Amino acid sequence: MNKPNKNTLFQSVKSLIQAAQQQIIRNINTTMLLTYFEIGRMIVEDEQDGKERADYAIGTITQLSTELTNEFGKGYSPDNLERFRKFYLLYQNRISASVMRKFEGAEEKNISATPMRKSTIIQSMIGQSPFPFSLSWTHYIQLMKIPDENERSFYEIEATQNNWSVRELQRQFNSAIYERLALSRDKEGVKELAKKGQIIESPTDALKSHYVLEFLNLKEDNRYTENELETAIINKLEHFMLELGKGFLFEGRQRRFTFEGDSFFVDLVFYNRLLKCFVLFDLKLGKLTHQDIGQMQMYVNYYDRVVKTKDENSTIGIILCKQENKTVIEFTLPENNKTIFAKEYKEVLPSKAELRKQLA
The missing domain is CATH 3.40.1350.10 (Trna Endonuclease; Chain: A, domain 1)
Structure with a gap:
């Protein structure tokens, strides 16, 4: 039996390790995004009772930031907690249907759909396919700066399909690619940009x-x-x-x-x-x-x-x-x-x- 070429063996092992590293990165990103989403939901429901804004929101976020920073260290500044809150408000419909289906299943089994139960259900979505959020947290920080929902949806689709880095996403937004494509289309074509991205x-x-x-x-x-x-x-x-x-x-x-x-x-x-x-x-x-x-x-x-x-x-x-x-x-x-x-x-x-x- 021929012995395997050492270089071939190295490349095979290297590919395996790289694939494992990428999988670990994807899992970490998935966990981070759903964790931030859940924190945002908890903040919204606790301080606003589901409403868009509350008078005491800033004070609540500041207090929560202090407590989390004392417990876990950096990463939970008031600005970051406000981003988590906005992340939930902008993308809550993304996974609401999946959560509701799980709630319906829980009710059939006489399991109470409490806030804690809701949190557990969303946590169980980690690792499911298709994952509702396809980019990194840094990408979503940039996307959340776009006020128009259709434009934001377009850039999210394009960044995902074309594997844009955060820098490239910023460049495409600054160069107004959405507006430049929209100007060459009719009304229905503009709607398609928001739903499907650029279809050639x-x-x-x-x-x-x-x-x-x-x-x-x-x-x-x-x-x-x-x-x-x-x-x-x-x-x-x-x-x-x-x-x-x-x-x-x-x-x-x-x-x-x-x-x-x-x-x-x-x-x-x-x-x-x-x-x-x-x-x-x-x-x-x-x-x-x-x-x-x-x-x-x-x-x-x-x-x-x-x-x-x-x-x-x-x-x-x-x-x-x-x-x-x-x-x-x-x-x-x-x-x-x-x-x-x-x-x-x-x-x-x-x-x-x-x-x-x-x-x-």
Whole structure:
């Protein structure tokens, strides 16, 4: 019998240990979240009797903080206890149905549904699947700062599905991705964002109203060339792909094709695995012209007729420009256009207030 390769053995043991560590981390996170949720519930029911606010709430939380800190040490400041309280108030409907089903089962067995019994029932939910809270406590601290319920739900779904770090969640919120996606959708599409996050089924689903490239550190009053813009994007490719959204894979830059001795170059080429198509980017510093649209149309036609396979969908062309020209777009592209789009890019984070005003 052949002896196992030492390196193979090491990798197998390493994978096992890492999987165990991740499981331990998930269990700890689960326990923490439900513990904080329960503390929040106890505070709300004790001092407010289920109402939204009580006059003596601050005093009660301060006293409780002192007692818990004396018993358990750091982590139970008045601010943290207020976060637990808010966590419960914002997410109580998340697990209320599960708790009520367990209450009904308890009543059938003549078990009193007392507050202590309710606490025991919620504690028993730890480890169940699907777990009602999918992110870390630090993520929820950021989410609780978002007052709009639909917007908060959207960011929670996207952070979960895309495995956003807390820093990336903050960046996406600051760049107003929710508003920028909502501006490119109808009323029903906005509702879907809050319920399901960003669903990619058509080219327009993958688009934002504009793109924010503040991570490139380009100053609005500084001059730079299209080549410098392209190089800056390549140097920050991971950030750029996060800004693009779901399903994008980088295929290459300056992709060349030649007609009758004349060479043409596509600035950036991506592939979207959800749409199953190539996505071409042409970078423009000035105001959009009809020549820019015609050039992109040629690029798209070439990829559709020469590069893509029969199983792939039509190529998408995006002209990323400093300034759109809606009239030129309207009269250059056909009314049923679904493949070529012009989108502005911004060097600085947008004003969320202005975007919300547009959305309203």
